[in-house]
Amino acid sequence: MTDAHTTGTHGTGPFIAAIDQGTTSSRCIVFDKDGRIVSVDQKEHEQIFPKPGWVEHDATEIWENVQEVVAGAIVKAGITSADVKAIGITNQRETTLLWDKNTGEPVHNALVWQDTRTDALCKELGRNVGQDRFRRETGLPLASYFAGPKVRWLLDNVEGLRERAERGDILFGTMDSWVIWNLTGGTDGGVHVTDVTNASRTLLMNLHRMEWDEKILSSIGIPAEVLPEIRSSAEVYGNAKGGILDGVPVASALGDQQAALFGQTCFAEGEAKSTYGTGTFMLMNTGSTPVNSYNGLLTTVGYQIGDQPPVYALEGSIAVTGSLVQWMRDQMGLIKSAAEIETLASSVEDNGGAYFVPAFSGLFAPYWRPDARGVITGLTRYVTKAHIARAVLEATAWQTREISDAMTKDSGVELTALKVDGGMTSNNLLMQTLADFLDAPVVRPMVAETTCLGAAYAAGLAVGFWPDTDALRANWRRAAEWTPRMDADTRAREYKSWLKAVERTMGWVEDEES
Ligand SMILES: Nc1ncnc2c1ncn2[C@@H]1O[C@H](COP(=O)(O)OP(=O)(O)O)[C@@H](O)[C@H]1O
Numbered sequence: 424m425t426d427a428h429t430t431g432t433h434g435t436g437p438f439i440a441a442i443d444q445g446t447t448s449s450r451c452i453v454f455d456k457d458g459r460i461v462s463v464d465q466k467e468h469e470q471i472f473p474k475p476g477w478v479e480h481d482a483t484e485i486w487e488n489v490q491e492v493v494a495g496a497i498v499k500a501g502i503t504s505a506d507v508k509a510i511g512i513t514n515q516r517e518t519t520l521l522w523d524k525n526t527g528e529p530v531h532n533a534l535v536w537q538d539t540r541t542d543a544l545c546k547e548l549g550r551n552v553g554q555d556r557f558r559r560e561t562g563l564p565l566a567s568y569f570a571g572p573k574v575r576w577l578l579d580n581v582e583g584l585r586e587r588a589e590r591g592d593i594l595f596g597t598m599d600s601w602v603i604w605n606l607t608g609g610t611d612g613g614v615h616v617t618d619v620t621n622a623s624r625t626l627l628m629n630l631h632r633m634e635w636d637e638k639i640l641s642s643i644g645i646p647a648e649v650l651p652e653i654r655s656s657a658e659v660y661g662n663a664k665g666g667i668l669d670g671v672p673v674a675s676a677l678g679d680q681q682a683a684l685f686g687q688t689c690f691a692e693g694e695a696k697s698t699y700g701t702g703t704f705m706l707m708n709t710g711s712t713p714v715n716s717y718n719g720l721l722t723t724v725g726y727q728i729g730d731q732p733p734v735y736a737l738e739g740s741i742a743v744t745g746s747l748v749q750w751m752r753d754q755m756g757l758i759k760s761a762a763e764i765e766t767l768a769s770s771v772e773d774n775g776g777a778y779f780v781p782a783f784s785g786l787f788a789p790y791w792r793p794d795a796r797g798v799i800t801g802l803t804r805y806v807t808k809a810h811i812a813r814a815v816l817e818a819t820a821w822q823t824r825e826i827s828d829a830m831t832k833d834s835g836v837e838l839t840a841l842k843v844d845g846g847m848t849s850n851n852l853l854m855q856t857l858a859d860f861l862d863a864p865v866v867r868p869m870v871a872e873t874t875c876l877g878a879a880y881a882a883g884l885a886v887g888f889w890p891d892t893d894a895l896r897a898n899w900r901r902a903a904e905w906t907p908r909m910d911a912d913t914r915a916r917e918y919k920s921w922l923k924a925v926e927r928t929m930g931w932v933e934d935e936e937s
């Protein structure tokens with residue numbers, strides 16, 4: 424398939440190292456000038472589920488893993504810090520951490536983006552401050568997904584924390600800030616920064632001014648003292664201090680989905696990519712002005728290169744896609760490996776009338792309904808586990824279709840082709856189904872690790888390793904393409920049934936339960 428896990432040096436360097444601090448693992452990839460992978464090292468971290476709906480990570484474990492994978496990738500490449508021109512950072516977005524700047528100790532586990540404990544707080548803020556205000560100033564709907572309410576929860580629930588924060592002893596960061604602060608020295612002069620893409624996921628940054636919004640900070644109840652400085656996505660923030668890359672410039676930070684947009688070289692307005700991992704995130708470059716969404720998408724920052732103006736994006740976020748395949752494997756035991764879902768689903772011609780809407784933690788885009796829960800509908804005695812497997816894959820494709828429709832409505836741009844990446848894209852049936860449901864070609868690049876590649880590209884631009892985005896475009900190579908085969912009537916009929924199934928998920932959780 425792709426060369427994602429090859430090791431061994433290409434040429435003689437120099438190189439760029441990218442760190443991807445993801446939801447389930449941390450990895451480091453070394454790239455050469457052609458954007459090819461030289462080495463990879465990766466380590467998973469524990470997923471902590473203290474209560475239903477709560478998801479946490481141990482940030483100390485994550486920082487240890489990051490150091491380990493960086494050392495692993497450098498050793499596998501057979502190079503030294505002298506061969507590495509810059510380090511790029513990309514990360515799971517929205518996951519929220521507060522730590523003590525004097526000791527470097529986290530005050531609590533990080534609250535992960537999937538964590539829904541702030542649902543009630545968001546409702547309260549919506550009543551007191553108004554949904555519209557958040558949308559207008561930050562581009563985001565008020566939802567537990569984002570970082571701001573998680574910061575407030577920590578300040579309210581960790582004893583004595585608010586006083587320590589107001590005294591200036593506590594730092595807030597998403598995982599980019601945590602990794603950069605530690606890489607650049609931690610308690611010994613670490614820099615406390617974030618980039619515009621990560622800041623645009625907090626509900627705290629004014630999307631038009633690229634600054635923390637004081638009115639929103641005071642309405643959520645967050646002291647400005649804890650906040651990192653907002654910087655561009657591609658500039659030198661500081662040099663690594665200690666460790667195997669001592670002295671190397673840390674030169675980019677991008678939320679992982681924005682990094683994938685960059686790695687897929689979606690530099691022109693209207694270009695879009697969709698990343699199929701645990702969840703799925705489709706982003707479309709909308710150019711130099713933020714496009715308001717009236718159809719359930721997020722307005723977010725795509726990237727900002729140094730002192731150039733920021734580039735905005737529209738995003739459709741789907742919470743459950745690859746994780747539904749994991750659920751079929753781990754909770755249901757219907758398949759033994761994620762790849763087996765393709766074999767099972769391919770053993771039947773169609774879904775047998777069954778539709779599966781995986782609203783396990785409510786529905787994200789384009790609905791933003793925390794009260795929704797998963798349903799399998801259309802069941803008769805005819806339906807087998809193979810039909811369900813097919814409905815599982817179709818769920819990912821239909822959710823993408825809904826987001827693509829919303830993007831067309833919001834941006835006026837018709838999707839002519841979708842660039843895809845992520846673990847699920849190795850599933851040919853899914854990719855064909857996607858092309859069929861979108862009625863547009865689906866293309867996958869040679870380097871499937873677009874997230875790390877995007878972080879490497881941004882860091883490389885910052886230090887002059889690559890001259891400009893045209894040089895990056897030249898590296899993009901197509902590995903596979905799927906073209907639509909479904910007839911229009913079947914597509915329309917199936918889409919109607921899918922939308923009917925989605926309706927059945929709504930309102931399941933009563934107000935007091937949520
Ligand atoms: N062949 C496959 N068919 C369907 N889903 C798959 C397949 N292979 C992997 N997956 C799913 O893809 C996800 C892993 O993709 P990855 O891009 O590594 O995710 P993440 O970066 O979110 O951890 C898992 O949720 C897994 O269930």
Ligand SMILES: O=P(O)(O)OC[C@H](O)CO
Pocket residue numbers: 444445446447514515516517536678679680700701702
């Ligand atoms: O770490 P991933 O690939 O699951 O991405 C998570 C997203 O950034 C959440 O917004």
